Amino acid sequence: MAYRNFTLSRDEDGIAVVTWDMSDRSMNVFTEEVLREIDAFVDELTADEAVKGVVITSGKKGSFTGGADLKMLRGMFDAYEAKLAENREAAVAELFERCGEMGRIWRKLETSGKPYVAAINGTCMGGGFELALACHGRVAAKDAKMGLPEVKVGIFPGAGGTQRVPRMADTQSALQMLLQGQTLTADKAKRMKLIDEVVAGEDELVAKAREMLKAGLKPVKPWDEKGFKLPSGPVYSAAGAQVWPAVASLYRKETYDNYPGARAIVKCVYEGLLVPMDTALKIEQRYFAHVLQTTEAAMMIRSLFVSMQELNKGARRPAGVPAARLGKVAVIGAGFMGAGIAYVSARAGLDVVLIDRDQEAADKGRAHSRTLMEGLVKKGRATKEDAEALLAKITATPDYSALSDVDLVVEAVFEDRKVKADVIARAAAAMKEGAIFASNTSTIPITSLAGSFPDTKRFIGIHFFSPVDRMMLTEVILGEETGDEALATALDFVRAIRKTPIVVNDTRGFFANRCVLRYISEAYDMLVEGVPAPMIENAARAAGMPVGPLALNDEVAIDLSQKIMKATIADEGEAAVNPQHFQLVNRLVEEGRIGRKGGKGFYDYPEKPARKHLWSGLKALFPQKKAEEVDYAELQQRFLVTMALEAARTMEEGVVVDPREADVGSILGFGYAPYTGGTISYIDGMGAKAFVAMCEALEARYGERFAPTPLLREMAASGDSFYKRFAPKTAQAA
Ligand code: NAD
Numbered sequence: 001m002a003y004r005n006f007t008l009s010r011d012e013d014g015i016a017v018v019t020w021d022m023s024d025r026s027m028n029v030f031t032e033e034v035l036r037e038i039d040a041f042v043d044e045l046t047a048d049e050a051v052k053g054v055v056i057t058s059g060k061k062g063s064f065t066g067g068a069d070l071k072m073l074r075g076m077f078d079a080y081e082a083k084l085a086e087n088r089e090a091a092v093a094e095l096f097e098r099c100g101e102m103g104r105i106w107r108k109l110e111t112s113g114k115p116y117v118a119a120i121n122g123t124c125m126g127g128g129f130e131l132a133l134a135c136h137g138r139v140a141a142k143d144a145k146m147g148l149p150e151v152k153v154g155i156f157p158g159a160g161g162t163q164r165v166p167r168m169a170d171t172q173s174a175l176q177m178l179l180q181g182q183t184l185t186a187d188k189a190k191r192m193k194l195i196d197e198v199v200a201g202e203d204e205l206v207a208k209a210r211e212m213l214k215a216g217l218k219p220v221k222p223w224d225e226k227g228f229k230l231p232s233g234p235v236y237s238a239a240g241a242q243v244w245p246a247v248a249s250l251y252r253k254e255t256y257d258n259y260p261g262a263r264a265i266v267k268c269v270y271e272g273l274l275v276p277m278d279t280a281l282k283i284e285q286r287y288f289a290h291v292l293q294t295t296e297a298a299m300m301i302r303s304l305f306v307s308m309q310e311l312n313k314g315a316r317r318p319a320g321v322p323a324a325r326l327g328k329v330a331v332i333g334a335g336f337m338g339a340g341i342a343y344v345s346a347r348a349g350l351d352v353v354l355i356d357r358d359q360e361a362a363d364k365g366r367a368h369s370r371t372l373m374e375g376l377v378k379k380g381r382a383t384k385e386d387a388e389a390l391l392a393k394i395t396a397t398p399d400y401s402a403l404s405d406v407d408l409v410v411e412a413v414f415e416d417r418k419v420k421a422d423v424i425a426r427a428a429a430a431m432k433e434g435a436i437f438a439s440n441t442s443t444i445p446i447t448s449l450a451g452s453f454p455d456t457k458r459f460i461g462i463h464f465f466s467p468v469d470r471m472m473l474t475e476v477i478l479g480e481e482t483g484d485e486a487l488a489t490a491l492d493f494v495r496a497i498r499k500t501p502i503v504v505n506d507t508r509g510f511f512a513n514r515c516v517l518r519y520i521s522e523a524y525d526m527l528v529e530g531v532p533a534p535m536i537e538n539a540a541r542a543a544g545m546p547v548g549p550l551a552l553n554d555e556v557a558i559d560l561s562q563k564i565m566k567a568t569i570a571d572e573g574e575a576a577v578n579p580q581h582f583q584l585v586n587r588l589v590e591e592g593r594i595g596r597k598g599g600k601g602f603y604d605y606p607e608k609p610a611r612k613h614l615w616s617g618l619k620a621l622f623p624q625k626k627a628e629e630v631d632y633a634e635l636q637q638r639f640l641v642t643m644a645l646e647a648a649r650t651m652e653e654g655v656v657v658d659p660r661e662a663d664v665g666s667i668l669g670f671g672y673a674p675y676t677g678g679t680i681s682y683i684d685g686m687g688a689k690a691f692v693a694m695c696e697a698l699e700a701r702y703g704e705r706f707a708p709t710p711l712l713r714e715m716a717a718s719g720d721s722f723y724k725r726f727a728p729k730t731a732q733a734a
Contacts (some may be wrong), residue, residue, distance in 0.1 A: 001044060003037045004100055007059075008044075011033030013456065014052035015210055016045055021059025028058055028065040030102070038131075039105045044421045046112040050382055052576035053213035055206055056135065057119035062202075064118075064144070067126025069104075074301060077292055092289070098375025099286040099292065102127055102159040104351060105283060106134035115219040117209040120144045120186075120195075121202045130157055130668070133164040137217050138187040139197040139208045146194075149181035154300025154675065158288030165278045167223050168193050171232040171243050171269070178265045179254065190229065193231070223277050235273050244270065253321050258675045260294045264615045295685045299677025303667060307660035308500060316503040316658065319682055321488035326350060326496055330406040332423055332712050333413035334396065335367020337440055339411055341371040346393040348497045353395050353402045362396035369394060372469060403430040410462060414438040420501070424452040427703035436489045438462040441568070442513060446479035446506045460490050463510060465669060475510050476503045500668055502661035504650075510671075511647075512669035515679065516552070518642045523549035524581045526635065526704070529623040533618045537706035539635035544673025549639070550614070559594040561585050584621070634698075640682060641694060641706065647679035651726060654713045659684075659722045680722045688715035 005028075010016045018041060020028050024341035025332045028034075047118060059282045060063040061388065076098050083091035109116055109131075118124075120140040127225060129146045132138050148157040148165070150152035157178065166174035169192040175180065177192070189195040199208050222228050233239035235717060246268060264287040272280035291297050328351070331342045334356040342354045342365060356362040402411060413423050420439065427437065438460050439449050450459035458700060461477025475488045494501040504511045519540075524534045537548030539653050562585045565577045572597065588594070588601065593615065594603035603612040656665070663678025676682035683691045693714060698706035708716070715721065718724070 001040055005037055006041060006372075008041060008053065011168065013057065013210070013214065014050050015213055016051050016053070017057065017206060018045075019057055019059045021177075022517065022630065025268055027063055027123075028128070029067065029069040029277070030065070033103060033291050033685050035101060038554065039108070040106065041107045041304065041426070042112060045114060047459045050620060051114060051436045053115045053117070053217065053219075053699065055117050055119050055213070056131070057206055058121055060122070062122035062145075064122055064124035064132075065122050065128030066123065067149075070470075071306065074306065075173045077298065081621040088352065095652070096289045098424070099289045103281055103285060103301065106131055106160050107278070110134045110136075110221055111224065113219050115213055115217040115544050117212050117217065119205040120146060121205055124158065125183075126147055127159055130161045130164070130387055134160055136195075137209070137212045139199060139212065139693040140189065141205055142186050142198055142200055142613075144186045144431070146186070146189055147181065147183040148178060149183065150717055151179060151259070151261045151265065152181040152304045153258070154202065154261050154297040155292075156268070156288065157263045158284055158291075160281060160284070160336075161716050162265055162284050163272045163277065163491070165194065166232075166273060167228075167230060167277075169231060171230075171240075171273075175266070175269060178269070179251065179262055180413055189603060193577055203471070208720075221277075231272060233377075234335055235270060248720040252576070256544065258296075258673065260291050260296050261521060262299075264288070264291045272365070287520050296675045296677075299681040299685050300457050300675060303585070303590050303660070303677040303681055304674065308664050308668075310659060311500050311502065312495065312550065315660070316487075317491045318484035318488055318500070321484050324474050324489040324492040326354065326407050326493055328406045330355060330403050330409045330427075331365075331395045332356075332409060332411045332427060333440075334362045335412065337464060337466060337468060338412035339365035339368035340466070341412060341440070342366070342394055343372055343466060344468055344499070346390050347361040347515075349393075351393050351395075353397065353406060355397060355400065355402065358398050359396070362398055362448050365390070366394050366396040385481040400426050400430040403427055403435075404432055406431070406435060408436045408438065408489055410438045410440060414462075415441060415443060417444055417449075420449055422629040424449065428453050434458075436486045437614060438490055442463055442510075443508065443564070446477045447481070447563050450479045450481060452593060456481035456484075460486040461506070461510075462490050462494070465512070471513065471668070473665055474499045475512060475669075476501050477510055477667070478505055480506065500664060502656070502665040504661070505655045505657070507650075507653070507655050508548050510664055511650050511662065514650060515643045515646045515666060515672070517564075518646045519545075519548045519639060520553050521578070521581060522577070522642045523553070524584055527584065527618070528580045528622055528639075530622045531630050531635065532624055532627065533614045535627065535632065535635065540633055542632075543636035543639050544675055548601035551612075554595040554603050557595040557597055558585060558588050562589050563637075563651055587621070595637050605623045606714055637694065637697060638702070641691075641698060643670075644682045645695065645706065645709070645712075646692070648709055648712055648722075650691075651680065651722060652709050657726065659726050662722075683712075684721040684723055687719075688712055688721065690720070692716040 005022045007019045008016055026063055058642045080091050080095040091177040113679050116135040117137040120132055122144050126131060129148055148161045150157050162178060165178060173192050186195060190198050197208055201207055207353055232243060251266050268284045269285050271283050311389050316455040329345055329350050330353040331338045331356045334354050342352045344354045354362055354365050356365060370391060373382060376382035377384055377387055391515055406573040409427055410424055436458050437453055440463060446461040451454040453459045458484045460478055463477055465471035465473055474494050489503055523536050533550060537550055540548045565582050568576050592598060593601045599605050602615060605612045645692035647662045650664060656662045659680040662680045666679040667674050671680055692708045695706050695708040
């Protein structure tokens with residue numbers, strides 16, 4: 001039979017080599033057609049008596065497969081939803097069957113009687129790695145990466161991954177890998193016994209695979225033979241009794257039981273290891289069909305997979321503007337942020353001019369890249385030569401004439417309107433015609449700064465988050481007169497440095513900081529009410545936030561909070577800031593408790609290895625409630641609702657115009673409980689009606705700040721959702 005995505009060749013030893021190479025894609029992914037073809041070639045090779053063994057490999061250099069096309073999964077789920085109203089039983093039965101399709105083919109391959117070897121030449125994720133695990137042998141190139149990352153988008157490996165991994169690796173490592181969605185190097189995978197052989201380069205792979213087959217690789221898996229022993233022993237055994245109780249608490253600690261996908265992994269492994277493989281695969285399939293129907297999976301797949309890819313590919317990029325030629329960029333201000341921006345730019349292969357007031361300050365900013373690269377070299381993730389090559393890309397200087405040939409300037413000098421205005425004017429005088437100017441300001445309106453630049457169309461905001469090398473989000477801020485070319489250049493730059501952009505209109509705090517301020521402010525309210533600080537921090541984490549609000553406030557600095565409050569009072573009057581919050585912050589700053597950078601804040605930071613702990617003096621600031629007087633679940637709700645409500649306001653005001661951006665921005669920018677799919681999906685996921693009811697209940701107890709907005713009320717009445725109302729525009733650019 002002819003295949004569109006695979007080529008089959010056979011040699012005189014009876015070894016068939018199947019090469020996966022999709023002509024219309026840069027990476028191999030699983031589509032319905034691919035699955036049909038694998039199903040067919042397994043049948044063909046099984047029936048062919050001349051075939052003694054099979055090698056499966058990829059024709060794409062450096063990559064085997066990126067895994068399942070999650071859009072296919074979404075399509076499957078949409079079909080299920082459409083059918084649900086008509087005939088529930090048939091819809092569920094069909095979903096169950098379709099969920100099992102991949103697993104069924106892998107199992108057929110595993111039990112076909114012919115030995116298969118997966119020759120993993122590069123990235124091999126998700127369903128592809130599950131296919132490799134179903135093969136009878138696995139050989140990987142040294143720099144290949146592999147893993148089962150499904151849990152990160154709300155689901156889990158449902159084509160045998162939860163069964164084969166813990167039958168090959170010890171239970172603890174298997175669970176850790178599955179629950180964290182770890183990406184493994186070839187060597188690590190070999191240590192875990194998930195890979196049999198590692199070879200130096202791609203070209204040796206197939207030869208090695210043939211060798212394994214010729215050496216008589218058994219076409220039967222250990223677990224299909226009598227007397228098979230699990231690597232960590234049976235679940236019900238002395239060894240099992242050591243492992244499993246700890247699993248339950250580790251799982252809770254890591255997930256707070258918020259992720260149905262993670263919960264299902266633990267259940268699949270536990271229940272699956274008690275029974276033979278075929279029954280175990282049925283158990284996995286059942287949980288998979290269940291998890292796919294959860295709100296969490298639907299929201300996470302949409303935001304963390306589909307939307308994120310669309311934004312990364314330039315969903316908001318104006319069509320028709322040719323791709324920017326970004327060869328050389330400049331960063332002015334080599335401080336905390338500027339040094340980080342220079343580093344990520346150089347990492348992306350761009351030449352960077354890094355300017356500060358004098359040579360010493362500019363050099364100091366460049367030295368930050370040296371420190372970061374030395375860290376990577378120590379961890380074996382970069383070579384000394386990489387470090388030198390990166391530093392060679394950064395020219396540190398106080399001389400503005402170095403701006404004459406750059407395509408984009410990013411300004412990160414002091415947050416001072418006058419200093420910025422001077423820098424903008426000086427830079428403009430030195431820049432070439434047509435270059436774009438971007439400011440990294442956090443608080444000053446872009447439109448007002450653009451006034452210092454001769455061509456306001458070419459002025460834009462690119463707002464980074466700290467630490468720049470680790471935070472994946474950037475907010476691209478449109479001033480009133482920002483033109484399409486500036487927007488396109490900014491998005492091309494963000495894409496080049498491999499960050500995810502959201503495009504935001506110009507207002508105080510833009511998007512992310514507005515929401516984060518609500519988070520911290522709600523914690524202040526709780527403190528004022530007398531809620532014990534540990535309950536505040538724990539409730540936030542139990543709600544799914546990665547860092548408690550008080551710990552976060554320490555990281556961003558409490559004197560900065562004070563500064564922001566003072567600026568708000570200056571601009572909008574006393575009533576714009578809650579006086580109790582202002583007092584609290586003033587008190588901390590007066591006592592020198594300015595946050596982590598000062599060694600104390602809401603937390604104390606003793607010398608390592610001691611760990612930070614909440615400042616005991618917090619208890620004395622407000623009369624304390626007893627734990628039983630506090631509604632813990634409501635604390636969690638308050639955090640999620642207050643941020644979601646702020647996000648809803650930004651959409652209603654037109655600051656954010658696309659719900660995908662609010663969702664992705666909230667997860668990447670401030671870690672908004674990922675299982676919700678982001679601030680807007682949190683609302684859409686439960687429906688505007690339920691959300692408004694929740695807001696009203698909180699408003700009655702805690703005041704106006706929880707009042708639902710007019711748009712929310714209207715949507716609650718009409719049954720509308722943000723995703724329908726603000727239907728995202730389809731991706732415009734490649
Ligand atoms: P910083 O004080 O660490 O760095 C500012 C740098 O600008 C210093 O190195 C200073 O010498 C230099 N500088 C000042 N005047 C200059 C001039 N005339 N010419 C050249 N260089 C000059 O500050 P930062 O935290 O890096 O913040 C920089 C900008 O980034 C601010 O606008 C801030 O609002 C914004 N920002 C900060 C954060 C954050 O978390 N710190 C996050 C997002 C945005």
